[in-house]
Amino acid sequence: MKNKIAKLIAKEIKLSVVEIENLIEIPPMFEMGDFAFPCFGLAKSLKKNPLIIAEDLVKKIRKKLPREISNVDFKGAYINFFIDKKILAEDVLAKVKKKNFGENNLGKGKKIVIEFSQPNTHKAFHVGHIRGTSLGESLARIFEIEGNKVVRVNYSGDTGMHIAKWIWCYRKYHAKEKLKGDETWIAGIYVDAVKRLENNENFQKEVDEINRKIESKKDKEINDLWEKTRVASIQSWDKIYSELGVRFDKHYFESEFDNGGKKVAEDLLKKNIAKKDDAIFMNLKKYNLGVWVLLRRDGTVLYSAKDIALAYKKVKDFFADRYLVVVGDEQKMHFEQLVKTLELAKFPKSKVCAFLTFGMVRFPEGKMSSRNGQNVLYSDFSSEVFNVAKEGLEARSCGGKDIDERASKIAIAAIKYSMLKQDPKRVMIFDSKKALAFEGDTGPYLLYSYARASSIVRKAKSKKIVKIIDLKNPEIKLLKKIDGFEDVVARAYENLAPNLIANYCFELAQMFNEFYHSCPVLGSDEEGFRLKLVDAFRVTLGKGLSLLGIETIEEM
RNA sequence: GCUCCCGUAACUCAGUCUGGAUAGAGUGCCAGCCUUCUAAGCUGGAAGCCGCAGGUUCAAAUCCUGCCGGGAGCGCCA
Numbered sequence: 181m182k183n184k185i186a187k188l189i190a191k192e193i194k195l196s197v198v199e200i201e202n203l204i205e206i207p208p209m210f211e212m213g214d215f216a217f218p219c220f221g222l223a224k225s226l227k228k229n230p231l232i233i234a235e236d237l238v239k240k241i242r243k244k245l246p247r248e249i250s251n252v253d254f255k256g257a258y259i260n261f262f263i264d265k266k267i268l269a270e271d272v273l274a275k276v277k278k279k280n281f282g283e284n285n286l287g288k289g290k291k292i293v294i295e296f297s298q299p300n301t302h303k304a305f306h307v308g309h310i311r312g313t314s315l316g317e318s319l320a321r322i323f324e325i326e327g328n329k330v331v332r333v334n335y336s337g338d339t340g341m342h343i344a345k346w347i348w349c350y351r352k353y354h355a356k357e358k359l360k361g362d363e364t365w366i367a368g369i370y371v372d373a374v375k376r377l378e379n380n381e382n383f384q385k386e387v388d389e390i391n392r393k394i395e396s397k398k399d400k401e402i403n404d405l406w407e408k409t410r411v412a413s414i415q416s417w418d419k420i421y422s423e424l425g426v427r428f429d430k431h432y433f434e435s436e437f438d439n440g441g442k443k444v445a446e447d448l449l450k451k452n453i454a455k456k457d458d459a460i461f462m463n464l465k466k467y468n469l470g471v472w473v474l475l476r477r478d479g480t481v482l483y484s485a486k487d488i489a490l491a492y493k494k495v496k497d498f499f500a501d502r503y504l505v506v507v508g509d510e511q512k513m514h515f516e517q518l519v520k521t522l523e524l525a526k527f528p529k530s531k532v533c534a535f536l537t538f539g540m541v542r543f544p545e546g547k548m549s550s551r552n553g554q555n556v557l558y559s560d561f562s563s564e565v566f567n568v569a570k571e572g573l574e575a576r577s578c579g580g581k582d583i584d585e586r587a588s589k590i591a592i593a594a595i596k597y598s599m600l601k602q603d604p605k606r607v608m609i610f611d612s613k614k615a616l617a618f619e620g621d622t623g624p625y626l627l628y629s630y631a632r633a634s635s636i637v638r639k640a641k642s643k644k645i646v647k648i649i650d651l652k653n654p655e656i657k658l659l660k661k662i663d664g665f666e667d668v669v670a671r672a673y674e675n676l677a678p679n680l681i682a683n684y685c686f687e688l689a690q691m692f693n694e695f696y697h698s699c700p701v702l703g704s705d706e707e708g709f710r711l712k713l714v715d716a717f718r719v720t721l722g723k724g725l726s727l728l729g730i731e732t733i734e735e736m
Numbered sequence: 737g738c739u740c741c742c743g744u745a746a747c748u749c750a751g752u753c754u755g756g757a758u759a760g761a762g763u764g765c766c767a768g769c770c771u772u773c774u775a776a777g778c779u780g781g782a783a784g785c786c787g788c789a790g791g792u793u794c795a796a797a798u799c800c801u802g803c804c805g806g807g808a809g810c811g812c813c814a
Binding site: 202205207208209212216218220223224230255256257258298300337340341342434457458459460461468469470471472473474475476477478480482483484508509510511512513514516537539540542544547572573576578590601602603605606607608609611614617618619620621622624625627628629631632635636639640675679683686687690693694696697698700701702703704714735736 | 742756758761776811
């Protein structure tokens, strides 16, 4: 539509169709029209008042209107175009019906490896992980709808000091407790370890001893305990990922990269890319990236070197066109150092390795911390949200056999939507009270809107003739919003921004609810058309939500 | 000290990439709407030096510079 308007204008002025298309905007008020072209920019070259230019152009254009455009007018220096709403309605309904609705094929034939979530064993899976996981999964789905072949990859720290602390504390104070694949329990031991270590320096020596034993793998009992607790941690994630609707094609662990990381570091040193004083490091000061240490002075390997090894491994396992890592903001510099090092090492895929950082999740009062247990664990949070959802259903007498299943989907929608609606790079304030509210700009509101639409479609008895008599404003607004779906998907794809889709879904649902209140469907003269419109809304919202990794329900 | 991110209504955020018409939502607050398709809904209202100061421009929340405030990071944690 925009293109047609641009062509129309191009006949009258010197700008190209593409230039005009970029200038065309959507008027702020409904009554002003559907598209607008500002004439300010023409004032200089034409040496005329832009208001006069607008008036003149309208006179010329008015004579040549194509059938899609019902009227053209000017207001100030703006030329406003009114499109034919019946044609718009027909176009939108036809478009939504197509299987490939929403797809722009921007990633056709390309393969992309996306790494996200990255919880550590022996530690909490907290709301920060929920943000990263929701974000990664949503991006993966956006890549998929645009035609990419997507490989989802996870990477977990299963070695290092935090694990030594955990094992130390377990053996010393919790040995009688049975090992459990329970996130809350596992995180609790770690918090206890930190607390006990705070007041006693001798304890740290015991921990160091255990750390050496873990690394050397010579102590059978420690090995055994490490292996078992590691597995327990990993198992605790199965439940989380299945609830969140995420599955990974490959899960890498840090312990796999001890040797590879060492080798990579030594190799870089041999090639004179890395340097050595007491440690082996990359000097990246030239690039304003400081110094990046790869191996400690005692020769043990750091996560920097392991990340390089991981990059090679990913390419070996999955030869792709693009590699993306989704990580917390605090690791930004680390990944800049990684990408620069890969480039200097002539890593073949360095140019297509990128990372996306997301902001921390904080309490209104300040920072969260896994060390002292001042954070919100996934399992605690999700069961709390689940209970609120279930109570809500019961209060509205929406009981029934599958109440738990519906409550669970509502809870997940609430959690994921709240994580995705905000710009990823911004710090997120996590207010537990607000997280449990289901009204307004929330996941449950979206599911509710969807369920309402489904209910209408379900209740429709016989097929009525689709006849567009006269379109009311709420109908037009809804149609235009649906019409904009694929543009939003494209923008979300290009900017790695699921929040754009989340915001779109909310606005879409708002428009549907306005329509719902002012335009009766069943039994009305326009039943045929309105049913189609309701269904088009359902399809669009359903697709949008699925791009966010949110499942819909047919009934609340 | 240096680098990066943020600062928009009481609170949480859109809008900033790509400058345009009267700066928008949600929550909370006030006033209405359930004998009609699900009230987790809808309608209306109050509420803004868009952090501050300059600059560019016909036009700045949006671009540039400086400052202030908050957050994150900056050599052997991940």
